Amino acid sequence: MDDLVRAVEATLFASEASMSVEALAAHLGGAEAADVRSALIELADHYRERGIRLVERGKLWHFETAPDMAHLLRREREQVRRLSRAATEVLAIIAYHEPVSRAEIESIRGVQTAKGTLDVLMEAGWIRMAGRREVPGRPVIYATTTEFLEHFGLASRRDLPGLDELRAAGLLDPIDEALEDAMHFESPDEGDSDCDAGAEADDDFISDDSPA
Amino acid sequence: MDDLVRAVEATLFASEASMSVEALAAHLGGAEAADVRSALIELADHYRERGIRLVERGKLWHFETAPDMAHLLRREREQVRRLSRAATEVLAIIAYHEPVSRAEIESIRGVQTAKGTLDVLMEAGWIRMAGRREVPGRPVIYATTTEFLEHFGLASRRDLPGLDELRAAGLLDPIDEALEDAMHFESPDEGDSDCDAGAEADDDFISDDSPA
């Protein structure tokens, strides 16, 4: 068995967090990224049918138990945060539309979002602020994180269930406020909705990401 | 691949502690201990040459990194760092006046010396503790090492230029300290930028020495 493959296997097994190809290469004393990548593919293939698997989640790799072992391993004490219906909906809207502003989320749900809802998702590490939209009011926009992909077992956002069908049906089209206005369908105004929006008051948030 | 073997593999992987055959059998819904045992042996055999091992210690089984991969768990990363001005001054004083106590160094420098500065010089291997001065408080005295001479390309301390030579080279001319400070790039994380004696918030410094 190739030494690099063994080294990658050992490193990922020992690591407390998922690792990128680059982090692995650096840890392995500057191995070539291409070699690390092919070692990962060889390992993922080896573990395909076993009780554990090697998976990639948002460019980070880790070992995890095979899904069909869930019935044996499911823990007595609930380790997974129970989310309210509002929080699951908001999470889905962010995942399928990202990046989105709070007003856009509210436009889809037709209801204001309680302040705690976004906080809960941020605290879970599943969403993050991804800059500000360059429109009047410069609202904060939200996107999902690598932890989100990891937690829900998605290699990337493209793996979101039903993404293609929803897109084909036009249901993921950008929430076009202008169109809503033209239809006299008033959508919650960015400026109005944040009367209670503590999250928006975050002035020193630095926009690190240019909105699409 | 046998389902029991896969289940044992996943269970041991996810377990936070080593597990006995009995504990595994119980966890796996009352599998036969003998079957669990042969699954363990099959797994241990499978992992014999890999980056990880399945091992038994005092009847408890767990996965661990292969012994020849242990170096991957603790890596040393060497970083070349330039000595700060404060540390260079302290080193120079020790070299010219050795053996000297910390209080004597401070008296010569005219500023207090942060604890970290001497630590850095010790870590570099350029100074050593050379006993204690037999005066009240018995302060530790410092001297340079052979590594110091090697690093600075000196055959002996006598190679250090005398005051007359320093003067001739213009190195004793008063300098504009403000300009000097502005031009000097001291690494901020070293913690010994003790020109401002505020760094002496270092409480375990005990003034154990009366300056000469």
Add this chain to the structure above:
Amino acid sequence: MAGAQPLALPLPLPEGEEDWTGPAADKAGERGDDDALYLELDGWEGPLDLLLDLSRRQKVDLRQISILALVDQYLSYIDRAEALRLELAADYLVMAAWLAYLKSALLLPKEEQEEPSAEELAMRLQWRLQRLGAMREAAARLMARDRIGRDIFERGAPEGLRIDRKNRWHSDTFALIQAYGQVKARTAPRIYQVRDRMVMTLDSAIDRVSAMLGVTLEWMDLRDFLPPHADPSLRKSALASSFVAALELARLGRAEIAQDEIFGAMRLRRIAR
């Protein structure tokens, strides 16, 4: 809200108690005849949510629901809630008003409709319901996935990777010697010299002024007491000293001082004894 434009969809109101288990159970124990819908007010996440649930009850694809039927269902729900004197959030009522308007517009002949047409508004509402429905299903599918910590587990006791940073320090002889020179230069005792300046002391000014006053009984300008041809710094010092000398002589009763105006020439005269 009362004055809201009929065509404006109500602004969302803050959502109430969030509960994943869905609409709250009827607390009063009263159940409606057909279904419990109208007693489950607290469970809806706003009027759009209620509309979505009502349209699902039509048991057809969301693209084929009857908007007119939906409007009727919504309005009858609101009516029944009001009959039971349930407190309705304002946005449910505004939605009811909007839907009532939409219904009347839909029933009008096409040529009498304003822009945008009622059909367009209805399609828009339908599309919004579809979009919300899609997100709700997506959320459910997401939550049903095999999740880390519930269905899938990472290694329970990873050994952990540790990176120990080790510093290798670097310096050079010149820096060392230079540093020593700087310490020496900084801490070397310094001798400060103050250059001599030509000054007239107070004593010599008193002597000079009283001697000159002795010559005459006439008023004399203070400036006339200053040594002629003196360099400017000495002259300045002499002026100050002579002024103080004049004050001193006046105090001793040996001279009097007169000044006609502020900043004017100061004159001095001996007091004859």
